[in-house]
Amino acid sequence: MSAAVDKPRLSRAHELDLLKQMIRIRRFEDACAELYTQEKIRGFLHLYDGEEAVAAGVIPLLESRDRIVSTYREHGHALMRGVPMKAALAEMYGKQEGCSGGRGGSMHLFDRATNFYGGNAIVGGGLPMAVGLALADHMRKENNVTACFFGDGAVAEGEFHESLNLAALWTLPVLFVCENNLYAMGTALALSESETDIHLKAASYRIASEAVDGMDVIAVEAAARRAIQAVRQTGKPYFLECRTYRFRAHSMFDAQLYRDKAEVEAWRKKGPILRFRGWLEANHMIHPEDIARIEAEVAAEIADAVAFAEAGTWEPVETLARFTYAEGTA
Amino acid sequence: MRKGQPDRLTTGLMQQIADRSEPVELSYREAVRAAIRDAMIRDERVFLMGEDVGRYGGCYAVSKGLQAEFGPERIRDAPLAESGFTGAGVGAAIAGMRPIVELMTVNFSLLALDQILNSAATLRHMSGNQFGVPLVIRMATGAGRQLAAQHSHSLEGWYAHIPGIKVLAPATLEDARGMLWTALQDPDPVLIFENIVLYNMMGKLAADAGPVEIAKAAVRHAGRDVSLITYGGSLWKTLEAASLLAAENIEAEVIDLRSLRPLDDATIIASVSKTRRAVIIDEGWRSGGISAEIYARIVEQAFWELDAPPGRVCSEETPIPYPRHLEQAAIPQASKIVAAAKSALGRGG
Incomplete structure (x- = not known):
């Protein structure tokens, strides 16, 4: 795992929690896939399997007053941020008890209570919003960090470049977190970028950046700690590229014709959960009963969430137009 | 505050300037400028952001002099990144500011259409009423200045197609002066279209002309x-x-x-x-x-x-x-x- 230089104090409790959070996300996504085949979840469903170390490594380091802008592959971010699992799952069912009232579905998880600003399904579209959230904090001299997650596909969008420029030009406290999983849907990074070393792009906007092994939760956590500290202290943006891999298809409609099964298998062997658990075991920091306990706790939470979503109610058709505008204004 | 009704702050200001009810001669451009200036003074959350709104004074000279008065933070020159700074307006509005985004012309607004339609107009509904976007976007529209096919179109009707936003077209000095403040009080995105041939239009308007309602013909x-x-x-x-x-x-x-x-x-x-x-x-x-x-x-x-x-x-x-x-x-x-x-x-x- 990571060199000791930037290693935080690694307590056994903390490590077990990191492992649990990654397992929690993985099992949740497994459940979502299963529920999709049962047609409980419809529409597009983008799963986070393989990328858990990014959310688990970055998000717990943020303060509750900080802000998060995410993408359509955001289940893991939402869970790490503290959006209740049952509210997230009910949202995917389209039930009004969902975290967006059932209006948004899998791609649009929102939660004001945790400053979770979606769930943006236009690739790159969340970056300008993150700049604006940080601009508001900058103008009011509030020392908040806005963490903005996006994939390697967003790097090709104009909004990516506009947003990096604005954040640097105006000295805004944005933590850009690129989850580079090597594919923009089915287009390999090398087929969409002239420069595939993504974090270098930040340099052209004079933004401090680093690339980190996104399959190594401890490395991600250490880098994120440096990054968040830098943003908080300087008020300037920081760019963190997490090199990761998506184990499952892009969405449930993806036959994965664009990559070899062997490639997926090779990455699975480097999987963040497998790797971290192996490291904990090799260092005798985890016992089989710990794993059993974690799996049992996660399974119980998921079962509760499924029951909650199942018991959820459909929004009456009569309120379809509600909240197109604020109540009482239109 | 109910639409068209002055709030207490407005009423107070109106009383302070009651002796300024005499009509004065001014242009539509000056009426818009007065509206921006007034909003900046009344509400510290308000700021203007757009291309050349500061040092240049606005492509159509609407914001001339405002940066000297309010500084570069609040009269914020933006790079040529329409989607970026319009989206920044969306984010700042969600976070509690009251941005006025100026897009130089309606043709350029197409570069920001993603943020206007996919973010500003949808966020309240899509988030189940958790995130509203109290953003005002102003832009020039229309033909008549021989600016040809990429600066002269009238696309406000397109924008009127979109649920979640409001679309205003001030044609008079009174509306150029009065619609902005009311729009800024609106909890949802409001787009204001200023026809370019009107900027030089002269007329008389009470010096203390204030907000107007924005829902009625x-x-x-x-x-x-x-x-x-x-x-x-x-x-x-x-x-x-x-x-x-x-x-x-x-x-x-x-x-x-x-x-x-x-x-x-x-x-x-x-x-x-x-x-x-x-x-x-x-x-x-x-x-x-x-x-x-x-x-x-x-x-x-x-x-x-x-x-x-x-x-x-x-x-x-x-x-x-x-x-x-x-x-x-x-x-x-x-x-x-x-x-x-x-x-x-x-x-x-």
Whole structure:
């Protein structure tokens, strides 16, 4: 795992929690896939399997007053941020008890209570919003960090470049977190970028950046700690590229014709959960009963969430137009 | 605060400046500037952001002098990144600021359409009412300055297609001065379209002119024979047409829509029900335009009141050309409006 230089104090409790959070996300996504085949979840469903170390490594380091802008592959971010699992799952069912009232579905998880600003399904579209959230904090001299997650596909969008420029030009406290999983849907990074070393792009906007092994939760956590500290202290943006891999298809409609099964298998062997658990075991920091306990706790939470979503109610058709505008204004 | 009603702060300011109720001569541009300045003074959450709004003073000189008064943080020059800074306006609004984003022209606003449609207009509904976007976006629209096919179109009707936003078209000094503050009080995104030929228009306005309501159309000229329904830069051509018609003993009623979304159906239908004839004048294109929407609403709601099919005067179905004679031929003119009104009255056209 990571060199000791930037290693935080690694307590056994903390490590077990990191492992649990990654397992929690993985099992949740497994459940979502299963529920999709049962047609409980419809529409597009983008799963986070393989990328858990990014959310688990970055998000717990943020303060509750900080802000998060995410993408359509955001289940893991939402869970790490503290959006209740049952509210997230009910949202995917389209039930009004969902975290967006059932209006948004899998791609649009929102939660004001945790400053979770979606769930943006236009690739790159969340970056300008993150700049604006940080601009508001900058103008009011509030020392908040806005963490903005996006994939390697967003790097090709104009909004990516506009947003990096604005954040640097105006000295805004944005933590850009690129989850580079090597594919923009089915287009390999090398087929969409002239420069595939993504974090270098930040340099052209004079933004401090680093690339980190996104399959190594401890490395991600250490880098994120440096990054968040830098943003908080300087008020300037920081760019963190997490090199990761998506184990499952892009969405449930993806036959994965664009990559070899062997490639997926090779990455699975480097999987963040497998790797971290192996490291904990090799260092005798985890016992089989710990794993059993974690799996049992996660399974119980998921079962509760499924029951909650199942018991959820459909929004009456009569309120379809509600909240197109604020109540009482239109 | 209820729409159109001054809040306590406004009332207080109005009392302080009660001696300033004398009309003063000013341009539409100065009225918009006064509105921005007033909003900046009243509410520290308000800031203006856009291309060349600061040091340059605004492409159409609307914000001239404001950066010297309010500083570069609040009169914020933005790079040529329409989607980026419009989206930044969305984010800042969600976080509690009251941004005014200026897009240089409606044609450039297309570069920000993703943020306007996919973010600003959808966030409240999509998030189950957790995140509203109290953002005001101003932009210039319309032809008449020989700026050719990438600076002269009238796309406000397109924007009026989008649920989740409001679309305003101030045609008078009073509205140029008064709509902005009311728009800033709105909890949802409001787009304000300023027709470029109006910026130099001079007129008198009370020095203490204040906020106006933004949901109702206005009858700018009463008449009983035909309803001429328009907005923005075409209002003045339509009023000119009404004068020409009056010389032929035709009393035209001129409706200034003021708001394209929502449309004030009640005022439109009341007028048409009285005159029994209608002509819609729109600088946008005819096909699929706002004129078609208004036409449909008249037919849906007042079909049996009509004595003749409604008429339309719109821009020709072509990009706006550069030479003045072609540009003027492409957009509504008083002569065309007169002809359409007479046609609706069965008096040739």
